[in-house]
Amino acid sequence: MDREELAPHVEEVARVLGNNADKEEILKELETYLNHYRVTLDWAKRNIVKKKGGDPNALQGGGGRKTVAELTGSEQSVDILVKVLTVNPKTIEVGGAQKSIVYGLVADETGKVPYTIWETEAVQLKEGDTVIIHNAYTKEYKGAPQLNLGNRASVEESEEVLDVAGMPSGGGSKEVKVSELADGMNFVIISGKITKLESKEVVASGEKKNIITGVLTDETGSVEFTVWGESKLAEGMEVRLVGAYVKSWRGMPKLNLGDRVEVQVLTDGTLGDVSSGTPKVRTLEDVELSGGGMDIMIRGTIVDIREGSGLVMRCPDCKRVLQKSTCRVHGKVKGTDDLRIKAILDDGTSSMNVVFGKDLTERLMGLTMEQAVKLTMEERNPELIMEMAEEKLFAQTLEVRGMVRSDDFGPMMIAKEANIFERNVRDEGAKMLTDMEGFN
Ligand SMILES: [Zn+2]
Numbered sequence: 035m036d037r038e039e040l041a042p043h044v045e046e047v048a049r050v051l052g053n054n055a056d057k058e059e060i061l062k063e064l065e066t067y068l069n070h071y072r073v074t075l076d077w078a079k080r081n082i083v084k085k086k087g088g089d090p091n092a093l094q095g096g097g098g099r100k101t102v103a104e105l106t107g108s109e110q111s112v113d114i115l116v117k118v119l120t121v122n123p124k125t126i127e128v129g130g131a132q133k134s135i136v137y138g139l140v141a142d143e144t145g146k147v148p149y150t151i152w153e154t155e156a157v158q159l160k161e162g163d164t165v166i167i168h169n170a171y172t173k174e175y176k177g178a179p180q181l182n183l184g185n186r187a188s189v190e191e192s193e194e195v196l197d198v199a200g201m202p203s204g205g206g207s208k209e210v211k212v213s214e215l216a217d218g219m220n221f222v223i224i225s226g227k228i229t230k231l232e233s234k235e236v237v238a239s240g241e242k243k244n245i246i247t248g249v250l251t252d253e254t255g256s257v258e259f260t261v262w263g264e265s266k267l268a269e270g271m272e273v274r275l276v277g278a279y280v281k282s283w284r285g286m287p288k289l290n291l292g293d294r295v296e297v298q299v300l301t302d303g304t305l306g307d308v309s310s311g312t313p314k315v316r317t318l319e320d321v322e323l324s325g326g327g328m329d330i331m332i333r334g335t336i337v338d339i340r341e342g343s344g345l346v347m348r349c350p351d352c353k354r355v356l357q358k359s360t361c362r363v364h365g366k367v368k369g370t371d372d373l374r375i376k377a378i379l380d381d382g383t384s385s386m387n388v389v390f391g392k393d394l395t396e397r398l399m400g401l402t403m404e405q406a407v408k409l410t411m412e413e414r415n416p417e418l419i420m421e422m423a424e425e426k427l428f429a430q431t432l433e434v435r436g437m438v439r440s441d442d443f444g445p446m447m448i449a450k451e452a453n454i455f456e457r458n459v460r461d462e463g464a465k466m467l468t469d470m471e472g473f474n
Pocket of ligand 1: 353
């Protein structure tokens, strides 16, 4: 869609968000969603409104309407425009009595979802029809949403005919890279190497069960995944996954491999050496849209060194930072020294909080923790190290790599690598001045 076609949709989103909405920014985000993430227009509009704190149901035709990719598994009443792919009648036993149900698959251009009709007298579906299902509800089954048509559900024939024929067997449309994964994506096709795999026992609805978690890596980054059910995966294996879906967990997009995912084992070496690669540099706007990730590289400028940077004391029991020698949980304790920098990094597209731990802080500052403690005592200034960090790092451009999680305050990185990417302009100026003075 070009800008002209998008204009009325930008207007609509701006109207829902109120008068001070930035239309240029809405247009940019719409374009990113549509061209980069290839989601539907509906989904993109809803997500932008949601992200900016508006009510997506205020969008036209938005009253409870969702796309397949938007289903969370906890909708109590949802309307959805879908094409009916399969219809299978089945008799089940409920409390000793026979009951007829119908199950199958429906799809829109964002993905497929299994459905069950519980009241077959009231609602019928026909293969190949495009319909609007009203008042369905969803439940999560093995980590994936399922659509249920109960006694409140109704079906309306749609004039719009959905073309979902282009979807390969697992749905979705094009193969994506790890750096492109975003919360809510459904029927994802992705290739990568299993760089970590472990089996965990969890308790789900009072039952103990084994789940398998791991890490999938490609040349753009790594993502955690969970397998719900049987698995033929092994560490070091190169695979192509068809039909996985993405859900944020603890502030990071995570890949879920449900029952319907197809695992294609690739010949070793197909993907090249992915595990030793460094992720490509991404923009903060892009990271914000995707919600974070376990291994992200950003190049940006430090625009603020935050309060709480420098030398801090931690509780020996829980590692919380002490305020006036007092732990929020353990009271007055004898703290242990730690060194950190909390900074705001800006790359021109957006900004993000970054935390540098002791080792990185030592390296960036060119100062050991012992030296920091000694200096602080000598100068009798508890904020000395923070002031030095400001002096040294403010306006520097850094390349940082680490884990990014998102919460209500936006994305935050725990850095595991950091390199000063280019010299500060101020330093360059100072150096030039010295050179000239020396010359004189
Ligand atoms: Zn404590």
